[in-house]
Amino acid sequence: MFNGKKAYGFIRLALTASCAALILCACAGNTDSAKTPADASVATRTEAGKASAQDTEKGSGAKNPGDSVEKKDAQSSGESEITEGAAGKRDAGEDAEKNEKENAQAASQETLTDGQANALRKAKEYLSYDAFSAKGLIKQLVYNGFSEEDAAYAVEHCEADWNEQAAYKAKSYLEYSAFSKDGLVDQLVYEGFTLEQAEYGVANSEIDTGEQAKDAAISFLKYTPYSYSGLVDMLKYQGYSEEESVAAVDACGADWNEQAARSAESYMKYMAFSKEELVDQLMYDGFTEEQAEYGANSVYTD
Secondary structure, eight states, X not given: OOOXXXXXXXXXXXXXXXXXXXXXXXXXXXXXXXXXXXXXXXXXXXXXXXXXXXXXHHHHHSOOHHHHHHHHHHHHHHHHHHHHXXXXXXXXXXXXXHHHHHHHHHHHHHTOOHHHHHHHHHHHHHHTTSOOOHHHHHHHHHHTTOOHHHHHHHHHHSOOOHHHXXXXXXXXXXXXXXXOHHHHHHHHHHTTOOHHHHHHHHHXXXXXXXXHHHHHHHHHHHHSOOOHHHHHHHHHHTTOOHHHHHHHHHHSOOOHHHHHHHHHHHHHHHSOOOHHHHHHHHHHTTOOHHHHHHHHHHHOOO
């Protein structure tokens, strides 16, 4: 006999069991994604740690205004150290070179022979009171008995400035004789100076060629009679310019009649001339006709 109450109980029991099964299935499906409070706490701390690490990294990478200054100061300091280092190396190099020269000189002095040492001492002694060319000083030392080799060594090591020696020599010549520039250059070359040294010497001798020409003209007239044109030609031959020669003859104060008389007297000492021949000879020498006649009349008194 069918019992309705029992059937209803079974149905409710079955529904309850089905609901429970569904709930269990749902719980089982969400187990992996579900988080406990403890899990949430750990996650929170982990995320916080990551954020802190990121902040730290950002903080360390952030630019500080002082960083640029410190870098510039460091760079400037480095450049200063490099500059000081280079200067120090340069000074050290110069000191080393100086020491090397001094050592070489000391070693050279230690190895000098007696002949070299004495020749060097004598060369310096000569240069202390007179001017020499290198060739002239070698000749002087050889004349004093030193060998050619010792004399050459002394001249090479006497530390003379040959340009200045040429200038000193030029000035000494001008103290007692008259020279044109060209004449003085020739004289210095004759003394053993090179052409370059001689030209330097003349250029630095403070020569006044106008005064030199005048002094030369006066000097020539002391020993030999000249006509006006003859004296101009002589000065030009000595190296003075046309202008310097003419100016010097104009300023020398010569009496050309008296010069013609002296010349006539000189001719008559060594040769025989008629009065007319003597006049012709004097005119050939550059005297005017009036001057020549004056000169011839001075020796022909009758």
